[in-house]
Amino acid sequence: MDTTTTGLDLFGSDRSVVAMRVDGELEDLQRPISQDATVEAVEATSPDGLNIIRHSATHVMAQAVQQVFPEVNLGIGPFITDGFYYDFGNIDPVTPELLKDLEKRMKKIVKENQRFVRRPVTEEEARRELADQPYKLELVDSKGGHEAEGASVEVGGSELTIYDNVRRDGETAWKDLCRGPHVPSTKYLGNGFALTKSSAAYWKGDQANDQLQRVYGTAWASKDDLVAYQTQMAEAARRDHRKLGAELDLFSFPEEIGPGLAVFHPKGGMLRHIIEDFIISEHLKRGFDIVYTPEITKGGVFHTSGHLPHYAETMFPPMNVDEERDDQGNITRAGQEYYLKAMNCPMQNLIYKSRGRSYRDLPIKLFEMGHDYRYEKSGVVQGLTRMRGFTQDDSHIYCTPEQAPEVIKNLLGFFDEVLSAFGLGEFYLELSTRDAEGKNQDKFIGSNEDWAEATRILQEVCESSGLDLVPDPGGAAFYGPKVSVQAKDAIGRTWQMSTVQYDFNQPERFKLEYTAPDGSRRRPVMIHSAKLGSVERFIGVLTEHYAGAFPVWLSPVQVHAVPVAEEFDSYLDGLAARLRAAELRVEIDKSTDRFGKKIRNATQTRSPFIVIAGGEDVAAWAVSFRFRDGSQLNGVPMDRAVAIIDGWARARRNDDPTAGNAESVLGQSEA
Known part of the structure; x- marks a missing residue:
């Protein structure tokens, strides 16, 4: 060329x-x-293309903000997942009305078809051109020391660049210190963007620095893609598990307890019990041994594991235990630091180490429903999906290096069976490794050879599974690479669910051994895995996936019985007794509400079966069914009604019963 x-x-x-x-x-x-x-x-539709579109949209938004607030102090404007933001100092609080005005101004800028023109500058030139922008000057001085995704200065780069937004007549409409790249002109943004919200922020994320106004937006390759995203977000808001948890009386987050900590109400407790009982049973079927470990331990265990040197910021501060003082306050007996458990593996290592192990014993498969606590900042906790206290269905398999590939293969099959059972069987795999470019290597422990071998084994097993495998450089745990299952929900969002990690470090740090066939002492490999991940988070995802309308086998209340009048209460008591004898979950509405209101209330519970009894039903020894879609099936004989409900519950189907004639519904229940 x-x-x-x-x-x-x-x-x-x-x-x-x-x-x-x-x-x-x-x-x-x-x-x-x-x-x-x-x-x-x-x-434009590729991940890199979308990031470039979003980064370009931040410049258009910042230009619009500066039209409204000429004295604004410009911060940074990175792209983020599904969108972008820009931080501004010295402006008024951003109201919904201001967001609308800014969006209109952005559309006018886009129509001007301003070109994005890249210009390398020296530090002296940058300081002169940006003399009225204190945050930009700080970035120039630090040569991009603030590492934000898509941040305005090339991190660690030797070249500074300014991007000018140039109108058709050659006039520079706006400029920003930026590493780029950008779209050729604003017209490439079309109508595929929108502003979404605002919040307070701090310069460089440090509360000791200036407070700023952060404006968020989203941008897509086309207007159609934007509308599809907005539709999905509206549906996501309708399905928000925090809202549904309150509406369905499943769980809550009392302020008196603190952020990131949930209480499960009776219905949520039943849902949790069903899920935990299922996952425990599935582990037992596969030869896992159940263990229990305490939720608090001396700090030395986490020093040995490497968590305190590499993970301390995510652990709760230690508590001083067993310290004694005299009447004058002098320490007469030194205490010890104890930590809340943030993970279960160190203690399971001690179980393995409690006695001698032979190669004939391996693989040893330990499993627990471990209660863990992590010190998430209050600003990032979010319902059940990001918590400070949670439960992991956590297992650790100790095996020989030769056994590791088969162990991992079996775990991938386990993941598939578990997630499919809950209706989340569409997923891909993500392989998290050390950063291939050698960045942040101090985050990881172990030799390059061990990392390469562990990564190779995980990659080969995953590729042989036939599932899509996506790389995630830099996302590994400090002690080894991991594979996570990214499951798709009912509205197309992906959630990290099951994980498997190959750990060659902790067996070395804990001096774990087994006796080999030749009598030598060797180190086992440790394979971490969780199938649900966090039980609480899994419940949050399920709640949103099903929009609170759980399948029959998972529904906390499977049958909501509604008598047409009080005189039919005892009739439904008889039905309830039969259902409970079959280990089915039923509630009867014996309130004084009118029948119409009882039906409305029953519908709001989202129970899969609403069973109604009136005079005609009693005379025929029958009941009537009302389904979630509003359809109804009348005059179902009592025995058949019980069989229908019992059949659906035992089948563990994840679809909904639908109205039809009794024979077809019964046939479905026995399928």
Whole structure:
């Protein structure tokens, strides 16, 4: 290629291409391309393309903000998952009305078709041009020391660049210190963006620094994609497990207890019991041994495991135990530091170590429903999906290195069976490793050889499974690589669920051994796994997946019985006794409400079966069914009604019973 050839020459006629990758590096389409370069188009709908669109949208938003507040102090404007934000100092609090005004201004800027023009500058030039922007000057001085995703300065780079937004007449409308790349012009953003919310923030995330106003938005490759996202977000809000938890009386988060800690009400407690009973049973079927470990321990255990040196910021502060003082307050007996358990593996290591082990014993499979506590900041806890106190269905398999691939393969099959049982069987795998570029290596322990071997084994087993495998460089635990299951819910969102980790470090740190066939002492490999992950988080995901309308086998109340009048209460008592004898869960509405209100109340419980009894039903020794979709099936004989409900419950189906004739519903229940 001629050195004057640019990406616009190659792709400019295709508006679906927003940038290019030149010899593996993302660049603006305006950049010249050398003759021997390898060039790839970056599509707007690709992850990189969307990030570039979102980063460009932050510049348009910041320009709009500066139109309203000319004296604004500009912070940073990164892209984030599904959107972007920009931090602003010296502006008024952002109201919903202001968000609407800013969005209108952004649309006008987009219509102007302003070009994004990259300009390398020296530090002196940057300081002169940005003399009225204190936060930008700080970034210049630190050469991008603030590492935010998509941050405005190239982190660790030797070159500073400014991006000018240039109008058709050549006038610079706005500029920002930025590493890029960006779309060629604002017109590439089209109508695929919207502002979503605002919040308070701190410069560089430090509460000791200035408080700022953070404005969030979302941007997509097209208006249709934006509408699809907004529709999904509206549906997600309708399904929010915190709202449904209150409506269905499942769980709550009392302020008196503190953030990140939940209490489960009777119905939520029943749902939790069903899930925990299921997962315990599934472990027992596969030869796991149940163990229990305490929720508090001396700090030395976590020093040995490596968690205190590498994980301390996520653990609750220690408590001083057994310290004694005299009447004058002098310490007469030193105390010891105890920690709340943040993970279960160190204590299970001590169980393994409690006696000698032979190669004939391996693999040893230990499992517990471990209660753990992690010191999440109050601003990031979110309902059941991010908590300070939670329960893991946590297992650790101790095996020989030769056994590890088969162990991991079996665990992947276990994950599939468990998630499919709950209706979450559509998923892909994510392989989290050390950063391939060698960054942040101090976060990880162990030799390069051990990491390479562990990563190889995980990757080969996952690839042989036939499941999609996505890389996650830098996402590994400090002690070894991991694979996580990313499950898709009913509205297309993905959630991290099951995990498996290959650990060669803790067996060494705890000096775990087994006797090999030749009599030598060898180290086992330790395979961590959780199938549900956090039980509480799993319940939150299930609640949103089913929008609170759980399948029959999971429903805390499977049958909500409604008498047409008080005189039929005793009739339904008889039905309830039969259902409870069959270990089915039933409630009877014996309130003084009118029948119509009872039906409305029953519908709001989202129970899969609403059973109604009136005069005609009693005379025929029958009941009537009302289903979640509002349809009804009348005059179902009592014995058949019990069989229908019992059949659906025992089948562990995840679809809904639907109205039809009694024979077809009964047939479905026995399928």
